[in-house]
Amino acid sequence: MMEAVADGLGMLVTTPIALAAAGGVAWGILGGALPGISPSISMALLLPFTYGMEPHSAIVLLAATYVGAEYGGSIPAILIHTPGTNAAAATLLDGHPMKLQGRGGEALGISLYSGVIGGFVGLLALMALTRPLAELALRFTPMSYFALGVLGLGVIASLAGPSLLKGLAAGLLGLMVATVGADPVSGVPRFTFGQPDLLDGVAPILVMVGLFAVSELFLQAGSLRRRTQRSEFCGVGSRSGGDGPKRRAGEAFRGAGQPAWNRASSESARIRWPGARMRRRLLKPQLIGSTVGTLEGVIPGAGGTIAAFLSYNEARRWSRTPEEFGRGSPEGVAAPETANNTVAATALVPLLSFGIPGSNSAAVLLGGFLVHGLLPGPRLFEENADAVVGLYAGLFVANLSLLVIGGAALPVCLWLVNRSRPLLMAFIYALILSGIYSINGSLFDLGLTLAAGMAGVVLRVLGFPLLPVVLGVVLGSLVESNYRRSLLLSGGAHSIFLEDPAAVVLLSLAALVVVASVGARVRACLTAERE
């Protein structure tokens, strides 16, 4: 590990990754602070722009965006009772009561300080866990790789949504998309409809931006339009302010389309750092948050939201003053913020070790790797070790710069979110259209991204989770090519999968996860029925 640290420090001097880390953090904070723009969407919006960048900086930019967004989400949670990200919903429980008590600046300071602590603990865990796991995966055969792909899809499909059937179906839909293009063995075109643009398959970056960013934008646009029409129908329509009832009506209208930032006073726009006594008090919830964040982060599909709520509950359970929770407890802010920033690093463990993204954000980061021809997984450490070291160094700088940028970005967040919501969404749409075109200068890519966005809307409306789709697209080639390679080795006998110990373990784990998931759902139904 010490060697990696030394190499990483060297890269900080010789490459622009420090700049990329700071830029990513700033972008992430702004994205996280906008309710509805999740960390993965903030990253997906940047993804096309990383195409022309140097690979190390591009990957660091995306990873640092994740770090910044996890903190950014706590800003509206504390100031206006609207979580900017899902994970920040736990921060809201005590952060906003603190704001109402005139301690908004203190809550923001605790959030930022705990986020940085969590980020550093997560980075240490990432560095300690990734290499040994990757070395284990280096011994994998084609049979093991096939089994690994099945396990990854099984875990994500089981954990990513409330319905196992829909999770599995979503994963299969992704696998179907991955079959578009030339067949990996014979080179025969499949599902290309005579389009030369499809011979290389559907680029995962287009699917990711479409499913995560475009579908969210489309759905929010639909909701915003409905709310606006309702406001106008009720006689509320002025945006220009004015006097008396008209002005009040305008404010009500703003409230329908955007968060009520006017409730965030200038007092709360200044961060107050916790003093020595407070820092001692926060040690326990931070320890809980970083432990839970480490465990949850390495489990694919678990993610920052579960970690934030679990650590909040544990912090309350172990607190000397549990009665303060929900009424403005600093510990209630520290625990979830530490947890979700720990997850921002530890969620990369399955991605870097096995090439399996465990969350939406990790999936977008995987897109960043793929754009630059890098394939996360055990071979990355052999063939592109500097990319991993650069990522570690970048995350280190990202967490350090979060301390500075976190404070400086607050007024910008307040300004940005106070803009007209329809215009803001229109600019995000323009950014997506321009960014996707800039990758290959292809209008066909734009069409595919828009189609993926609309497909994402339909899937979300029908209750299908999106992460398994993306995972299917990314893992499709790995699953199919290793399955067929295995059968070539065995002369067509499927028993070869049972002769490989690693494949047996991984396939058994996949079956176990799916069976456990079914069992948990059956138990939940039985309990509900009894009650």
Add this chain to the structure above:
Amino acid sequence: MMWGIQGNENGFSGQSVVKELTGAVLLLVVAAGYAALAGGINPSALDDGVGAAGIPFIYAALVGALGLALAARAAAARWFGRAAPRLAGVESRRLLGAAGMLGIGVAYVAVVPFVGYPLALAGVLAGAALYQGERPGRRLVGVALGGGAAFWLFFEGFLRLDMPSGFWPALWGG
């Protein structure tokens, strides 16, 4: 009771039944269409035992099976009187709202080769903002044109990327 049925604490709502059935039909249609297309994949002398269409047929069968399972689950929920299906109005409106944004994107793709990047993007900015409820007026026109120009300067001037130029070069004799 129905095991594994997705629902809220109030049970399996009518809207959920429609949603589940729609999801099931979607899966079945996708599976059938995909299998039909897989059937059209040409065999090759270089094929292995599985063949280029082998895996697609497996995927189609699995998706079809999941579609049937989803349909059976929804039908059983209806059969056991968990809910009365009704039109999912909110979902339909969300889809329609999203379709409008898609239309703006498709229009952009169609016109950008002719009118050029800055002007087409200004159209997107104005159109998307208007569609979401921004009031029309000089301010919106100014923001849209300014935004289009700013994006153009960023991509062409700063990033040195070739964005669609449309008829403008012909106007300047280019």
